[in-house]
Amino acid sequence: MPNTGDSLAKLRQVVSTLLGPEGCPWDRKQTPESLCDYVIEEAHELVEAIRAGDEHGAMEELGDVLFLLCFLGALYEEKGSFTLADSIDAIAAKMIRRHPHVFEGLNVENQEELLRNWERIKRQEKDNKEGIFASLPRGLPPLLKAYRLGSKAARHRFTWEDDAAQAAQMGREWQELQEAVASGDQERVEAEFGDYLFCVVEYGRRLGVKANSALEGANARFLARFEAMEALAAERGLNTADFRLADWDALWDEVKKREK
Template sequence: MTGDQTALMRLRDVLERLLGPEGCPWDREQTPPSLADYLVEEVHELVDAIRSNKPDDVREELGDVWFLLLFVTRLMERDGRFTLEDVLDQAAAKMVRRHPHVFAEASFADLDALWANWEKEKKKEKADRGPFEGIPSTLPPLLRAYRINSKAARLGFTWSDADGVREQLNQEWQEWHATQVEDGDSAEKALDEYGDYLFTLVEYGRRQGLKANEALDRANRKFLNRFAKLSRLAEARGIDLEGLDLNSWNALWNEVKQRHEPSQD
């Protein structure tokens, strides 16, 4: 037995103890649905650790996710639905089946052809589902928009080139802007047009290899990092941020950018 297998068995033993007659009352009351939100939260914490480039935190959060995955699997096992072996065997078989260029003799001219085969295999596996039904409704909206646009592109339901996307993006901008200046437009109409603009913007970025969800996360982190530096600078100078006018805010902000990030905007 390898070290990985021993560690997996150790974690399963811990779980069995928690679920046993003398185990934890809270753990013993859990069900797969009750654990779903915890799993989502832990995955978000894992993603945060990965994007923050903190290996120690990544290791810890991976452990939390592994534990919850085993927890859900064990509850399913107890109900006689499937076993961990079933889960892992099915995953391995699926990856082999969807990668015939690696595990068989198939070859593809380019990535587009590879993706076309991927979609073909998925359609065989889930013949009763529409092309977009596999995209979870619980995904963050920007990530879901990316997946929808990506799926549509693989189906051929997209603009033929980047110029078409830019034209559509400009049209959506104009329609959204019109809701801001014309009398009688409802907030709901403005929200709809803003959503259309964002949806098209996600596709425009996707075509350039940019993921909107990741890009916005980077922008959020950049802003918060700069603001933390701005706050420390203001504190060192005895400046009360609450009483600043916009020009003073901008002066501090630009100083932080020039001092710490001279090559960035």
């Protein structure tokens, strides 16, 4: 098995060559800002491979993400800002500091206490001057942001006492949404729909389900089933342009039965 340190050194040398005087003109024009979209894109591709269970794909995509991280480190080092080693040392120190139950023998009774301790240490690092949500990236996708908001609030005991109370709140939010629909006020409908979604995300979090991942799974299942329906229709010489709902439903039921 290759030595990780040697492989990382080789990758850093590749990046250094690309950015050198005889390197690639495109690479030499890049800045940390210009690489942001590539980092997001490659991270999405890595997540897609992981969720698909594609281990070879995950290996390749992990390399793509790592290349960009080394690239960014080299650009900041060129500017004299910091080095990749600085980043590695900083994250190692941070993880040791935030895991006293592992590195210092601190006793924690359960995961809830562990997470509250994590939040306490984070705030101490900022001298308790920042708000609870200050470290939450503003650019997170909405479903993921809703999950993180609920998670962080719960770590500070701002949440429902139990799952039954939270489920009851979800029922109230649904009722308010229906009342908004009946009112015909579209702005109110959107606001109440957002409140209901937020509550559903929190319900999932309490069940150990991440809404973003769950919805991605639902999207994938829907797409796979729809493509299977289209394939069946093509095999039978059926024109889906002429389909009514009953035609689609019949194929949908058939596809679902084949999954079992």
